[in-house]
Amino acid sequence: MRRRYAPHQVFQVDPKRPEPYRLRLARYAVLGRDISDWAADAARAGRVLSVLDVGCGWGPLLCQLDAEPCFENIEVSGADLEDKILYKRERYREFFAGDFAAGYPEIASDRYDVVVCEQVLEHLDRLDAAIATLVRVVRPGGVLAIGVPIFPPPLHLVRKHVVPLLGSAFGHADTASHQQAFSLASFLRLLKRYPELKLIKTRGFRILSGGLLRPLENYAWWWRFNRCLGEALPALCVEVQVILVKSPTGN
Numbered sequence: 001m002r003r004r005y006a007p008h009q010v011f012q013v014d015p016k017r018p019e020p021y022r023l024r025l026a027r028y029a030v031l032g033r034d035i036s037d038w039a040a041d042a043a044r045a046g047r048v049l050s051v052l053d054v055g056c057g058w059g060p061l062l063c064q065l066d067a068e069p070c071f072e073n074i075e076v077s078g079a080d081l082e083d084k085i086l087y088k089r090e091r092y093r094e095f096f097a098g099d100f101a102a103g104y105p106e107i108a109s110d111r112y113d114v115v116v117c118e119q120v121l122e123h124l125d126r127l128d129a130a131i132a133t134l135v136r137v138v139r140p141g142g143v144l145a146i147g148v149p150i151f152p153p154p155l156h157l158v159r160k161h162v163v164p165l166l167g168s169a170f171g172h173a174d175t176a177s178h179q180q181a182f183s184l185a186s187f188l189r190l191l192k193r194y195p196e197l198k199l200i201k202t203r204g205f206r207i208l209s210g211g212l213l214r215p216l217e218n219y220a221w222w223w224r225f226n227r228c229l230g231e232a233l234p235a236l237c238v239e240v241q242v243i244l245v246k247s248p249t250g251n
Helices: 023-044 060-065 128-137 155-161 163-169 184-191 211-218 220-232
Strands: 049-054 074-080 092-097 112-118 138-149 197-205 239-246
Touching: 023 049, 023 060, 023 074, 023 112, 023 138, 023 197, 023 220, 023 239, 049 060, 049 128, 060 074, 112 128, 128 138, 184 197, 184 239, 197 220, 211 220
Parallel strands: 049 074, 049 112, 074 092, 112 138
Antiparallel strands: 138 239, 197 239
16 A cells, blocks of 8 residues: 655655655655554554664654554654754653763663664764664664765765864864764674674665755655665665664574
8 A cells, every 4th residue: 555645744844844755854754664564563462662762853753653653552762962852752751861972871771672873873983882882772683773874985984084174174063073984885894793783674865865956855756766766776875774683682
């Protein structure tokens, strides 16, 4: 059955950006469908699906999940440097404020069915503690969804070592805030350091977007075209999202 896009879905809620199928937030739309499907499986097993959104920001993931059919069987918690949630703050079961790199010790190990970390790792100086935290808090057999911006090699090296210097010199704070830069291959190599994780899927987003092409984001066919390209050619996209499962034995 073909899905209909509800007016309040995440890529349609920004009044300053009227494109109804905004590609910049497509990753949340796709992930929201997956989480809803997993919630349906959990409901059949008599459980509620627990989700932790690390780097939850204003709440785009919750906003997307709110449009999904199994939202009532999803229990969402958030974590970020500080609480800036704007979307239905009351729907979060818990919120953890603090530095991700410090490991969120207040979160119990093996706690969540799904842990999401979207567009966060590139802002961190050190990645080992952050990724180890993601692995620790997801339950054995649970799912990790991690997304980062990517660049074709060797442009990821230019982005990591040259662009931040230029950004600082010319006052572009957002550019300078990126401490890491990845190609798809370098990001997958990083994740292979964690043998308890099994890669299930890699998908790309925003292979053709922005600039003169932005008006096309008003059309569903452009959305679908970009999604097909992103599935087929993730290494050429601007963003990548990987889906991993933690070993049922936890090691």
